[in-house]
Amino acid sequence: xxxxxxxxxxxxxxxxxxxxxxxxxxxxxxxxxxxxxxxxxxxxxxxxxxxxxxxxxxxxxxxxxxxxxxxxxxxxxxxxxxxxxxxxxxxxxxxxxxxxxxxxxxxxxxxxxxxxxxxxxxxxxxxxxxxxxxxxxxxxxxxxxxxxxxxxxxxxxxxxxxxxxxxxxxxxxxxxxxxxxxxxxxxxxxxxxxxxxxxxxxxxxxxxxxxxxxxxxxxxxxxxxxxxxxxxxxxxxxxxxxxxxxxxxxxxxxxxxxxxxxxxxxxxxxxxxxxxxxxxxxxxxxxxxxxxxxxxxxxxxxxxxxxxxxxxxxxxxxxxxxxxxxxxxxxxxxxxxxxxxxxxxxxxxxxxxxxxxxxxxxxxxxxxxxxxxxxxxxxxxxxxxxxxxxxxxxxxxxxxxxxxxxxxxxxxxxxxxxxxxxxxxxxxxxxxxxxxxxxxxxxxxxxxxxxxxxxxxxxxxxxxxxxxxxxxxxxxxxxxxxxxxxxxxxxxxxxxxxxxxxxxxxxxxxxxxxxxxxxxxxxxxxxxxxxxxxxxxxxxxxxxxxxxxxxxxxxxxxxxxxxxxxxxxxxxxxxxxxxxxxxxxxxxxx
Ligand code: PEP
Ligand code: MG
Numbered sequence: 001x002x003x004x005x006x007x008x009x010x011x012x013x014x015x016x017x018x019x020x021x022x023x024x025x026x027x028x029x030x031x032x033x034x035x036x037x038x039x040x041x042x043x044x045x046x047x048x049x050x051x052x053x054x055x056x057x058x059x060x061x062x063x064x065x066x067x068x069x070x071x072x073x074x075x076x077x078x079x080x081x082x083x084x085x086x087x088x089x090x091x092x093x094x095x096x097x098x099x100x101x102x103x104x105x106x107x108x109x110x111x112x113x114x115x116x117x118x119x120x121x122x123x124x125x126x127x128x129x130x131x132x133x134x135x136x137x138x139x140x141x142x143x144x145x146x147x148x149x150x151x152x153x154x155x156x157x158x159x160x161x162x163x164x165x166x167x168x169x170x171x172x173x174x175x176x177x178x179x180x181x182x183x184x185x186x187x188x189x190x191x192x193x194x195x196x197x198x199x200x201x202x203x204x205x206x207x208x209x210x211x212x213x214x215x216x217x218x219x220x221x222x223x224x225x226x227x228x229x230x231x232x233x234x235x236x237x238x239x240x241x242x243x244x245x246x247x248x249x250x251x252x253x254x255x256x257x258x259x260x261x262x263x264x265x266x267x268x269x270x271x272x273x274x275x276x277x278x279x280x281x282x283x284x285x286x287x288x289x290x291x292x293x294x295x296x297x298x299x300x301x302x303x304x305x306x307x308x309x310x311x312x313x314x315x316x317x318x319x320x321x322x323x324x325x326x327x328x329x330x331x332x333x334x335x336x337x338x339x340x341x342x343x344x345x346x347x348x349x350x351x352x353x354x355x356x357x358x359x360x361x362x363x364x365x366x367x368x369x370x371x372x373x374x375x376x377x378x379x380x381x382x383x384x385x386x387x388x389x390x391x392x393x394x395x396x397x398x399x400x401x402x403x404x405x406x407x408x409x410x411x412x413x414x415x416x417x418x419x420x421x422x423x424x425x426x427x428x429x430x431x432x433x434x435x436x437x438x439x440x441x442x443x444x445x446x447x448x449x450x451x452x453x454x455x456x457x458x459x460x461x462x463x464x465x466x467x468x469x470x471x472x473x474x475x476x477x478x479x480x481x482x483x484x485x486x487x488x489x490x491x492x493x494x495x496x497x498x499x500x501x502x503x504x505x506x507x508x509x510x511x512x513x514x515x516x517x518x519x520x521x522x523x524x525x526x527x528x529x530x531x532x533x534x535x536x537x538x539x540x541x542x543x544x545x546x547x548x549x550x551x552x553x554x555x556x557x558x559x560x561x562x563x564x565x566x567x568x569x570x571x572x573x574x575x576x577x578x579x580x581x582x583x584x585x586x587x588x589x590x
Pocket of ligand 2: 467
């Protein structure tokens, strides 16, 4: 959304969805499509041959990829539709096209990506302006080919994000977890993307980078140029482009205010997350990258409530081996000892597609080949991970969590696999902890409805609201068009949480929450009142959540939760909580 605030001062204001708090002021670095904006870049004479080689290799790799895409497509959507990949391959075989690209690199010193991009672009435009569906379809084919090859050129050099010279605010169409992993996080002042929702993984990663971020701007990349001065307000989800003096001054003051709040919150670091009337809430941190462990400790995290091991698989071509995983898990467990570390087994698919695990393109990736479904099908991936986790269990307080469980059959299968891994290790005389608690994520509605059954089979449950909300409300968590419907305070969500907690407690099983709702300060009182035993949140919001818990009577939280369960819309609940929290916590930002 764009609203021109003041045309004469050339200040533009854009509104998106806030996902990571804080304010950044800096220069914009613009990425468009899934890769960097193509610049008309030239290279030195001595680099020309290297550019040609890069182009030819990228074309070759694209053709190999097309062969495997074709095989997959044939199996999934039939021989007829798979032909499209064959056609793309034929286009890439066209000697005229290749000659044309090579000659402009040689004659005009253009970079490989610019040469290829500009030639394909020329043909694509010609086709796109011709009338008729046939030509439109061919133009779309060319666009696809163009992206595929350019991505190869850029991706393989892995330098497109490293082109960032100083620190900058990244403005991108979208940032996949693999893109984000390629970033040098010390140079990132913040993210703002056209696509994405509150719980898309790029948002989660922004929080783990501890930088302000907002998503879902839709067309921001069309309006911001590389080098523009930008203010990113991650609390409100707002971007100012070329802000005027008054706006800059306002935000400089706000930044100072946020700094002061954070200093105050820092004083809570070593205090327990205990309500005024003495109820303790386990308050842990979510962990994506192991080098964030220091931050977790700095923010007062007493344990890791969700260790997303998926990030170890991203951004690499080979699967991580058992020993490498063991070393990594062991490092985390030792660092957090005596506090618990809940290690979640691989959860890729959806918006996370590591190069080292082949996940064919799908119509509905979030409903498809994902998480435990991959693990149970591919024991050569699952078993080494379970072995590595069990080996690490000997070094501290480790628990295992299984993602995307939808029924009891899967619960039994994962337990069998775990037992198999344990037996193997025992036979090899490898030490393993004797009492590793196992838990299941409640993030698929079917699992929520059979909590009573699942709770009998495991030691704990962890509610994954990021997925649970998207599946319950039928709202894609990463789709900015429908993000207005993505409400963690929806009455249906509150009812499910209430029922899951009740059913689990009846079986003596404790219940945590590791989805982003756990770190939503408007939800904290409700969750405590509903009886949640543990909250695992992004470290950046941990002190704030602790402050809320410490200032609350449990009996008051129960009263609020009951009152919210009587409301009929998410909007009513949000408004009530916003008013209540603003009144009670004047020094926090809601
Ligand atoms: C969730 O779905 O709430 C969750 C914590 O898992 P992820 O965000 O990694 O899907
Ligand atoms: Mg999930």
